[in-house]
Amino acid sequence: MSEQRPAAAADRLPVLKTHKVYVGGKFPRSESGRFDRALAPDGTPIANICRCSRKDVRDAVTAARAAQAGWAARTAYNRGQILYRIAEMLEGRSGQFEALLAVGGTAPDEAAAEVQAATDRLLHYAGWTDKFQQVFSSVNPVATSHFNFSILEPMGVVGVLAPESPLLGLVSSIAPAIAGGNTTVVLVTGSQPLPATTFGEVLNSSDVPGGVVNILTGRQDEMLAPLAAHRDVDALLLCSPDPDVARSAEIEAVHNLKRVAVRPHEDWTDIQSPYEITDLQEVKTTWHPIGS
Amino acid sequence: MQSATATASFESPPIDAVGVEERVARLCSRSIKKDAKLQALHLTLSMIDLTTLEGADSEGKVRQLCAKALQLHAALPDLPHVAAVCVYPALVGVAKRALEGSGINVASVATSFPAGQAPIEIKLLEVRKAVEAGADEVDMVISRGRFLAGDFAYTADEIASVKEACGEAHLKVILETGELGTLDAVRRASDLAMRSGADFIKTSTGKIKPAATMPVVLVMLEAIRDHYLRTGEKIGMKPAGGISTAKDAIRHLVMVRETLGQDWLDPDLYRFGASSLANDVLRQIVKQRSGIYQSFDDFSL
Numbered sequence: 001m002s003e004q005r006p007a008a009a010a011d012r013l014p015v016l017k018t019h020k021v022y023v024g025g026k027f028p029r030s031e032s033g034r035f036d037r038a039l040a041p042d043g044t045p046i047a048n049i050c051r052c053s054r055k056d057v058r059d060a061v062t063a064a065r066a067a068q069a070g071w072a073a074r075t076a077y078n079r080g081q082i083l084y085r086i087a088e089m090l091e092g093r094s095g096q097f098e099a100l101l102a103v104g105g106t107a108p109d110e111a112a113a114e115v116q117a118a119t120d121r122l123l124h125y126a127g128w129t130d131k132f133q134q135v136f137s138s139v140n141p142v143a144t145s146h147f148n149f150s151i152l153e154p155m156g157v158v159g160v161l162a163p164e165s166p167l168l169g170l171v172s173s174i175a176p177a178i179a180g181g182n183t184t185v186v187l188v189t190g191s192q193p194l195p196a197t198t199f200g201e202v203l204n205s206s207d208v209p210g211g212v213v214n215i216l217t218g219r220q221d222e223m224l225a226p227l228a229a230h231r232d233v234d235a236l237l238l239c240s241p242d243p244d245v246a247r248s249a250e251i252e253a254v255h256n257l258k259r260v261a262v263r264p265h266e267d268w269t270d271i272q273s274p275y276e277i278t279d280l281q282e283v284k285t286t287w288h289p290i291g292s
Numbered sequence: 293m294q295s296a297t298a299t300a301s302f303e304s305p306p307i308d309a310v311g312v313e314e315r316v317a318r319l320c321s322r323s324i325k326k327d328a329k330l331q332a333l334h335l336t337l338s339m340i341d342l343t344t345l346e347g348a349d350s351e352g353k354v355r356q357l358c359a360k361a362l363q364l365h366a367a368l369p370d371l372p373h374v375a376a377v378c379v380y381p382a383l384v385g386v387a388k389r390a391l392e393g394s395g396i397n398v399a400s401v402a403t404s405f406p407a408g409q410a411p412i413e414i415k416l417l418e419v420r421k422a423v424e425a426g427a428d429e430v431d432m433v434i435s436r437g438r439f440l441a442g443d444f445a446y447t448a449d450e451i452a453s454v455k456e457a458c459g460e461a462h463l464k465v466i467l468e469t470g471e472l473g474t475l476d477a478v479r480r481a482s483d484l485a486m487r488s489g490a491d492f493i494k495t496s497t498g499k500i501k502p503a504a505t506m507p508v509v510l511v512m513l514e515a516i517r518d519h520y521l522r523t524g525e526k527i528g529m530k531p532a533g534g535i536s537t538a539k540d541a542i543r544h545l546v547m548v549r550e551t552l553g554q555d556w557l558d559p560d561l562y563r564f565g566a567s568s569l570a571n572d573v574l575r576q577i578v579k580q581r582s583g584i585y586q587s588f589d590d591f592s593l
Binding site: 057058061226229230231232255256 | 583584585586587588589590
């Protein structure tokens with residue numbers, strides 16, 4: 001063996017990265033111990049990723065629930081700062097994300113454009129965190145002697161079925177949910193999971209408290225039903241063009257009358273709006289008695 | 293009352309701490325699923341001493357806890373009831389009235405819980421008052437200071453006189469293992485308590501950490517086993533403090549089954565002192581029956 005050795009550099013064993021899931025601010029493997037292969041478009045295996053089970057979903061919901069009150073209690077301004085920080089960290093690792101998108105089959109210039117768009121999307125929602133409340137809250141005219149006003153409150157724990165769009169779609173579904181004070185359990189079931197697992201590392205280095213975003217990789221048919229039925233999940237954001245997927249999840253979601261928002265987009269370039277935030281907010285109206 | 297010198301002059305076996313840890317780790321790796329899990333969860337419910345021991349406890353709080361004991365979860369009327377409700381002596385009467393005819397015992401902590409730093413006369417008076425008010429079970433604390441100073445005779449006498457003051461009521465002796473320091477001391481205190489008249493030995497007050505850790509409980513279970521083999525007398529065990537999940541509780545049941553056998557899987561001989569455990573067990577039972585993960589929001593306080 002030794003006489004056939006080529007030059008030292010080429011001889012080096014590559015250090016292959018294990019793509020783990022992101023739950024409660026930590027990077028565990030699936031409790032099931034199972035894994036799947038992430039494949040390049042030509043079928044070449046490029047990495048092993050965790051194949052999460054319903055128990056991973058359960059643990060992620062526990063982590064998200066534990067983090068929710070603290071995250072919602074932060075000032076809107078501070079949530080904006082943290083979203084901005086995520087954008088900063090993503091920008092700093094743009095080369096890595098471009099490479100990951102390229103491995104998945106995206107052309108290099110498109111990959112660069114997608115990473116930039118994802119970064120800009122974070123900035124968009126960073127700006128909205130302390131403004132959507134001003135725009136969408138109201139003082140309501142009523143015919144009795146009450147001061148009547150409506151404000152928005154986060155739904156709580158939001159289950160997200162991440163879209164096929166591996167980075168821009170992912171960021172566009174997570175950012176509005178957490179901008180409004182929700183915590184999330186994100187199921188990554190598309191053909192390109194590596195940008196999502198790497199985005200977990202970005203979140204972990206961005207002052208985002210553990211548990212605010214939890215990212216699980218695996219198969220939709222194993223994870224979506226337990227998440228949709230889970231009574232401690234308050235809302236679902238289903239990013240899938242398949243109406244059957246949305247329908248079956250909505251049926252599971254009736255157990256505790258979850259809010260269900262469906263996003264069938266395949267192109268996420270223009271999907272940014274404060275309404276993406278308000279779709280995951282609950283309106284609270286207060287009737288405050290006043291003297292006539 | 294037994295004589296102090298007779299109860300205090302015996303040798304407890306030394307404890308192999310590493311061996312205990314290893315045994316615990318092995319027992320904790322057992323997997324209890326499906327029907328066996330459901331059975332274990334029901335058994336756990338029937339062993340719980342639903343507890344409130346706060347300075348802020350009021351009559352209303354105790355009545356609310358008793359209501360919870362009487363009906364753990366309205367959607368599941370076929371559940372077993374808890375073993376007892378555990379309160380401070382001043383609130384025993386309230387609990388007794390609320391639980392009348394239900395078969396649920398009222399337990400009262402006494403002897404200047406949790407520190408136990410009061411003159412013996414006051415402790416005994418507190419025990420008598422609690423029993424007069426209707427307590428079926430008394431949870432006493434030992435004087436850890438005297439025990440750690442090596443005054444075993446004092447500790448033995450103290451337990452024996454409290455037992456006398458209890459009359460018909462069952463006596464649980466709290467060792468407060470978190471303050472005893474070593475497993476050897478835990479074993480010695482367990483032996484001492486059982487020889488002095490304890491009906492149950494209990495790990496902790498729940499006021500300091502660590503409380504009912506698995507190694508401590510295993511050492512106490514082994515003390516109970518040795519006492520049974522020596523005298524034929526079955527002493528009960530009550531871990532308290534820090535057991536808040538159904539998973540922990542099932543691990544305890546496995547350990548009891550493997551150390552003491554089937555007889556101790558009974559509310560008469562094994563109890564959990566806990567406040568939040570019941571809701572986690574309920575959550576698991578509903579999950580097990582419905583297949584749907586549950587929220588704590590769906591269960592009463």
